[in-house]
Amino acid sequence: MTLEQLRRAGVSNRRTRRLCGPGGPWRRLHPGVVLLRNTAPTRQQLLHAALVRYGPGVVITGADALQAHGVKCPAPDDIQLLVPDHCRVVACEGIRLARTARLPEPVLVDGLPFAPPARATLDLARSEPDPARIHRLLTLPLYWGLCDRQELLTELEEGPQRGTATVRKVLRELDEGPIQAHGLAARVLDLVPLPPPSWDLTICDRRGRRLGEADAWWDEIGLAWQYRCSPGHGGGFSHLALAATGIVLVRCTVRQLRQVPGQVAQELARAFGDASRTPRPKVRAVPLTPTGDAA
Secondary structure, three states: OEHHHHHHOOOOHHHHHHHOOOOOOOEEEEOOEEEOOOOOOOHHHHHHHHHHHHOOOOEEEOHHHHHHOOOOOOOOOOEEEEEEOOOOOOOOOOEEEEEEOOOOOOEEEOOEEEOOHHHHHHHHHOOOOOHHHHHHHHHHHHHOOOOOHHHHHHHHHHOOOOOOHHHHHHHHHOOHHHHHHHHHHHHHHOOOOOOOOEEEEEEEOOOOOEEEEEEEEEOOOOEEEEOOOEOOEEOOOHHHHHHHOOOEEEEOOHHHHHHOHHHHHHHHHHHHHHHHOOOOOOOEEEEEOOOOOEO
């Protein structure tokens, strides 16, 4: 709550200072903003406090926005906020402010206003000096199917140009095909009530010999899904080796993920039922290394 809200509720500034003092039951988060308990604030409470501090019209961007859109990425210590360029406000500790004439239409998640995925990604990437880190950041919204490469390019062209040379270079060289396939697959799984799988694994026999790859794998029942079927990934005769062990295998292409997701979802549901009724094959799954070999 703000000091003004507390005053309207009958709590004087003097009493608020005492309640926020050492050993008191409240805690001051920002100038004029009080948490009505004295425990360490959660990230959600910090986001609420930042919005209370800077008022309506601000938008949360960066890692917090990506997390709100479902992307698994660590949140930095600071909260990134977009504020209208006419606002003359001072950043508090733990807050990074960016004034902009291009305030995006916010996406409301749990009542909080977040920047769209492409904007949030680029706001985060612009402040990152490491090209490898920039590459990983730019792949996140593609990997989770939140936007495509063209949306990132458009947002980059329309935004500030200063300090974007490395971001532009990485984005130009980015191959979105394999990255976006996962986002399409994730949307297919939203259509069918299956437990979440493990992703990108190598399937080996009991002696550790490689049998083939699974883009998605349900370990408890031995169900494999290859959705990037090509000679370089899950192609050749590896599917025969997998099937020979008793693995129930679903194979499709990225085009099918994009054009007939409902049919792919139905096939996955049918295969899951088949795998649940058969003994689990005697195989083990190990993570892929960046080169595609078993770790």
